[in-house]
Amino acid sequence: MTLDEIKNPKIKAWVEECVKMCEPDNVYVCDGSTEEYDRLMKKCVDAGLATPLAKKPNSFLFRSLPSDVARVEGRTFISSVKQEDAGPTNNWIDPVELKATMKGLYKGCMHGRTMYVIPFCMGPLGSPISKNGIELTDSEYVVLNMDIMTRAGKKVLDIIGTDGEFVPCLHSVGKPLNNGEKDNGIWPCADVEHKYISQFPEEHLIWSYGSGYGGNALLGKKCFALRIATVLAREEGWLAEHMLILKLTNPEGKVKYVTGAFPSACGKTNLAMLIPTIPGWKVETIGDDIAWMKFGKDGRLYAINPEAGFFGVAPGTSAESNKNALISASKNTIFTNCALTEDGDVWWEQIGYPAKGKLVDWKGQTRDALPKDKSPKGEEFAHPNARFTAPAKQCPCIAPEWENPEGVPISAILFGGRRPSTVPLVHQSRNWNHGVFLGSIVGSEITAASTIDASQVGKIRRDPFAILPFCGYNMGDYFQHWVDVGAKADQDKLPKIFYVNWFRKDENNADLPGGFMWPGYGDNSRVLAWIFDRCDGKDNYVDTPIGFMPKEGAINTDGLADYYKKTLPQILNVDKEGWLKEVKDIRENHYPKFGKHLPKELTACLDDLEARLSK
Ligand code: OXD
Ligand code: MN
Numbered sequence: 001m002t003l004d005e006i007k008n009p010k011i012k013a014w015v016e017e018c019v020k021m022c023e024p025d026n027v028y029v030c031d032g033s034t035e036e037y038d039r040l041m042k043k044c045v046d047a048g049l050a051t052p053l054a055k056k057p058n059s060f061l062f063r064s065l066p067s068d069v070a071r072v073e074g075r076t077f078i079s080s081v082k083q084e085d086a087g088p089t090n091n092w093i094d095p096v097e098l099k100a101t102m103k104g105l106y107k108g109c110m111h112g113r114t115m116y117v118i119p120f121c122m123g124p125l126g127s128p129i130s131k132n133g134i135e136l137t138d139s140e141y142v143v144l145n146m147d148i149m150t151r152a153g154k155k156v157l158d159i160i161g162t163d164g165e166f167v168p169c170l171h172s173v174g175k176p177l178n179n180g181e182k183d184n185g186i187w188p189c190a191d192v193e194h195k196y197i198s199q200f201p202e203e204h205l206i207w208s209y210g211s212g213y214g215g216n217a218l219l220g221k222k223c224f225a226l227r228i229a230t231v232l233a234r235e236e237g238w239l240a241e242h243m244l245i246l247k248l249t250n251p252e253g254k255v256k257y258v259t260g261a262f263p264s265a266c267g268k269t270n271l272a273m274l275i276p277t278i279p280g281w282k283v284e285t286i287g288d289d290i291a292w293m294k295f296g297k298d299g300r301l302y303a304i305n306p307e308a309g310f311f312g313v314a315p316g317t318s319a320e321s322n323k324n325a326l327i328s329a330s331k332n333t334i335f336t337n338c339a340l341t342e343d344g345d346v347w348w349e350q351i352g353y354p355a356k357g358k359l360v361d362w363k364g365q366t367r368d369a370l371p372k373d374k375s376p377k378g379e380e381f382a383h384p385n386a387r388f389t390a391p392a393k394q395c396p397c398i399a400p401e402w403e404n405p406e407g408v409p410i411s412a413i414l415f416g417g418r419r420p421s422t423v424p425l426v427h428q429s430r431n432w433n434h435g436v437f438l439g440s441i442v443g444s445e446i447t448a449a450s451t452i453d454a455s456q457v458g459k460i461r462r463d464p465f466a467i468l469p470f471c472g473y474n475m476g477d478y479f480q481h482w483v484d485v486g487a488k489a490d491q492d493k494l495p496k497i498f499y500v501n502w503f504r505k506d507e508n509n510a511d512l513p514g515g516f517m518w519p520g521y522g523d524n525s526r527v528l529a530w531i532f533d534r535c536d537g538k539d540n541y542v543d544t545p546i547g548f549m550p551k552e553g554a555i556n557t558d559g560l561a562d563y564y565k566k567t568l569p570q571i572l573n574v575d576k577e578g579w580l581k582e583v584k585d586i587r588e589n590h591y592p593k594f595g596k597h598l599p600k601e602l603t604a605c606l607d608d609l610e611a612r613l614s615k
Contacts, residue, residue, distance in 0.1 A: 001154065003117070008162050011134055015117055018136050018170055021103065024110035029117040030143055032153015040140045049141070050184025054344025057331040061340055062141060063362055064213055068189040069288055069337060070385045071215040071222065073469050076197040077226065080473065087202070088593045089473030095200055102196055105174060105209050112177025113138040118146050118164075119156035122225050122292075122306035127405035129294050129304045131232070132160050135219050137171040139188070142217050145334060148309040148389050150220045154171045167228055168308060169219035174210035180511035187212060196354050199223060201231040201472050206294050213336075214311060214387060224308045225290045226470035233292070234473065234481045237488075242467040243291040244272040245303050245408065247399040248528055251280025256532055259291045259303055259495075260414035261466040263444050267502065267520065269312050273324035273397055276525030278556050283525065284399035285324070285392075288312070293410060299490040302407035307392070312336050314386040318352030321521060328395040329388040336389070337362040339381035346380035349375055360388060410495045411535040417463065418444035420505035422578035425555075425571040426527050428498050428534055428548040430539065432486035435497025436604035438547075439465045439584055440479050442499075460582075462590050476597025483601045499547075500527055504571045511563035517571050520562055526556050544574045545612035576613050 006012050006029060019027055030036060041060060044050035078086040079095040086092040093101075116137050124132025128409035135146060136513060146152050160166050177183070189195075190210030197216050198207045208216060215222035229240035230421045243259040250256075251587075254430045272288040273458040284554030287305025292519045296302045314335065317325050329335075338346040340360040347369075361381040375381060391586060392398055401408060417423075417436050429435035443462035448454070464475060471478050502524060504517040513519075530550050533540050539552040550572055557565050586606055591598055 001031050003027050003029060005029060006117075006157065008157070008160055011160070011166065013137065014168050019115060021106050022110040022115060022117035022138070022172060023072070023108045024113055024138060025107055026114040027117065028114050030119070030153055032147065032155065037144060037147055040143055044140050044144070047183050049183060049187065051340060052382045053335070053346060054596065055341075056333065056345065059331060059333045059335065061335045061338060061346060062187070063364055064187045064337055065189055066189060066363065067192055068211050068213045069212065069383050071469070072192065072195050072197060072211060075195040076469070078199050078201060078472055080201050085474055087471075087476060087597065088595075089468055089475045090471070090479035098196070098198055102198065102207050102209055105194060106170070106172060106194070109172045109174055109176050109209070110138045112181060116140070116143045118143055118152050119154070119160065120146055120150040120152040120220050121156045121159065122150060122220055122229075123304045124403040124405045125155060125159065127152055127304055127407070129302070129407055130306070130405075131167065131229070132156055132164065133167040133169050133220055133224050135169040135171055137217070139171070139173050139212050139217060141212055142171060145218050145311070145389050146220060148334065148391050149218055149223075149307055149311060153310055167206065167224055169206040169208070169224060171208045171217055171219055172210075173212045173217075188335055189213075197223065199227045199472055200290045201228065204228050204232065218311070221290070221307065221311065222470050224518050225292070226467065227472035229292065229306075229472075230467070230470070230478065231472040234477070237485065238292065238294040238486060239301075239482070241291045241293065242289070242465065242470050243267050243413070244288050245286035245291050245305055246272050246274075247284040247286060247401075247408065248532055249282040249284070250529070250532055256411040256535055257286065257303065257408040258414060258528070258531070259273050259293070259410055260416065261402050261439065261442065262416045263418075263442065263463040263466045265467060266416060266418055266444070269310065269325055270521060271324045271524060273322055273395065274277070275323065276523045276528075277522040278525050281525050281529055283528070284397050285395055286399050286402045287392075291546065294407070295489065296406065296409065299399070300409040301489075301495055303410050304407040305392070305402060309392050310388070310390050310395070312388050312390070314346070314348045314388050315380070315382050315384055316350045317348070318350055320352060321350075324395055325388075329390040330393070330394070332391055332394065334389040334500060335387070337386035338388075349373060349380050349384075355381070403520060412531050413495045413497045414500050414531070415439050415442050415465070415468075415498070416500040416502065417442050418503040419501045420445050420503060422575050422582055423499065423501040423504075424522045424546075424549060424573065425502075425504065425552065425568075426498055426500045426530065427544070427546050428496060430547055432491065432497065433601045434547065434605050436479060436482045436486065438497060438499045439482065440602055441582075441590065442466055460585060474592035474597050476599070479594070479602055480597070480599045483599045498531055498534075506570075507565065509563070509567070512567070517564070517567040519561070523560065526560070530555055545576070545615070546574055546609065579613050583613065
């Protein structure tokens with residue numbers, strides 16, 4: 001499609017303004033057709049940027065540069081007019097200054113390239129909760145990924161019509177091609193110090209420059225569906241969250257929907273696609289990363305998954321950890337920074353089997369495969385943040401209603417992190433505000449594996465609501481928004497809030513695989529079953545100083561290994577000393593960061609917790 005075919009004057013004027021600045025050789029409006037996808041993929045293959053995979057139908061492998069392998073939080077900015085509105089946890093640059101800097105970079109940045117205009121919709125087409133965006137990009141890789149991750153193309157232009165709203169998202173890889181220069185198989189991007197992932201919250205505007213990877217470049221995901229959407233949600237009275245959405249069916253066929261927020265590397269995608277180990281229970285997926293929640297006419301909170309695909313971390317994904325993800329990515333999938341096998345398949349660490357013969361690693365080097373599916377740190381064949389981009393509709397456990405425009409009514413909200421000590425397997429908040437408190441203290445313990453600074457080991461890296469890198473405004477105001485949303489709602493209809501922890505450890509117990517006191521994965525269904533019954537008001541709990549916890553025998557342990565049965569009482573216990581230390585850490589190190597923006601309701605919850613623990 002050409003620019004002339006766009007009937008919306010606002011879109012046209014904005015595209016023209018960006019064309020003038022970026023100076024692409026051509027402008028192309030994406031229609032979202034299969035023919036277009038195939039054509040652009042062929043262009044990537046011909047340019048040496050993508051490798052077709054003989055073993056996976058219509059699937060391709062891309063390799064990025066080592067300087068462009070993940071989101072760049074240090075180069076991500078919330079550029080609000082006032083610094084205070086970005087808050088203490090976001091990088092901030094004055095919007096006038098940032099725009100001047102970025103305009104300098106954007107000037108002529110698309111020489112030798114095509115500017116693609118991608119009309120896209122976050123959420124099911126026609127849903128009252130969905131929102132539209134237009135991404136301008138000079139990367140075919142971005143167009144292809146956006147095609148899987150969002151509903152993209154002409155149909156969205158038709159929905160926007162001549163006066164509909166859209167979020168403008170400008171993206172460039174920041175690598176102009178001058179005088180007939182070619183990419184020559186090298187992933188285009190800019191140096192780290194020239195990368196800018198910028199959100200302008202007052203204007204609902206996104207400008208991204210210099211990276212072609214994931215959340216830096218597929219602007220519908222973290223930039224729009226979280227950073228800008230959190231701002232829109234606050235303005236409009238709803239919730240935009242870094243949460244999975246799952247459907248849980250009990251043996252009687254009764255259904256409940258659950259959302260869950262977990263920091264990166266806590267198994268969120270695995271939980272969303274879990275295969276229960278307890279008979280009769282079923283988990284189906286609505287979404288694995290983001291939930292947008294709005295109140296329905298009946299006063300209940302309804303959630304949609306704004307995405308249409310999974311951008312999942314490949315390493316660690318195996319038939320054991322997440323068979324459904326492997327099946328989702330078995331065809332029509334884009335792989336990035338995975339290793340390539342001799343027979344034309346992808347491979348990654350902890351895929352569940354060793355590779356044979358030679359492998360081309362993510363840097364393009366051919367090396368002998370190892371006799372196991374692990375590699376020494378720094379010598380991985382697949383980058384630890386290697387990804388698969390797979391259509392959600394290919395997931396064998398996708399719920400039939402995953403695209404329901406009305407969304408699904410949420411009964412429970414889970415929070416969790418990696419906490420080797422203190423935090424029990426599961427506890428329930430006493431009420432909404434106590435649940436907001438639990439969300440506000442989410443975090444993972446810093447391990448020797450996650451830091452090079454030994455003095456940090458054992459400390460808690462807080463990631464409130466698992467949304468710290470994705471909140472488009474002051475995190476203290478975000479907590480207040482959650483409190484306000486709850487205060488306005490019918491209390492009986494609000495979801496119940498739980499804190500789960502699959503990661504308690506006892507290094508001294510040689511029986512426990514990896515020292516973990518709970519098996520996790522499919523066995524997390526045992527906890528989901530307790531939560532399900534809690535939502536039905538079953539008398540399956542005890543009241544403790546930290547909240548409601550399973551009473552003895554309330555967690556189904558049938559078929560669980562004896563060593564887990566033995567450790568269960570320990571992980572369902574209230575560690576008063578540990579929690580008092582937690583209270584101190586929150587009071588001294590976590591909450592003071594938010595200053596006057598911290599809701600008084602949360603301080604009240606902290607005081608209440610301390611009083612109950614001290615009784
Ligand atoms: C993601 C993340 O990629 O949360 O989804 O980092
Ligand atoms: Mn995420």
